[in-house]
Amino acid sequence: QVEFVESGGGLVQPGGSLRLSCAASGFRLDYYAIGWVRQAPGKEREGVSCISASDGSTYYADSVKGRFTISRDNAKNTVYLQMNSLKPDDTAVYYCAADLIEGGDCPKLSNFGSWGQGTQVIVSS
16 A cells, blocks of 8 residues: 655744655655645645656646745655745645656646645744
């Protein structure tokens, strides 16, 4: 059975940085498009970033473009989300999720499967 473990969340001040990690067991992360999705209290889940399996292209939501960077470390079977210049609006639980189709491009948010348990990010002064 596939398993994700997200880590790296915490409490930071506005303008600070965090690096989130998504480590996988039971499957190869590099075979799948991997997304980072967040959910803030009272809000719908929002796709933040994604890295494709087909050509490695990346996607960023407009709200995080220029501040967040997604990357893979295939040797560690891990996907990272480097989060810089954090804002209070970035406060949410962050999840990683894999596309159910191997070798594909980043899917629609509703087509992600194999969700992790999430890691909390709080940006507050």
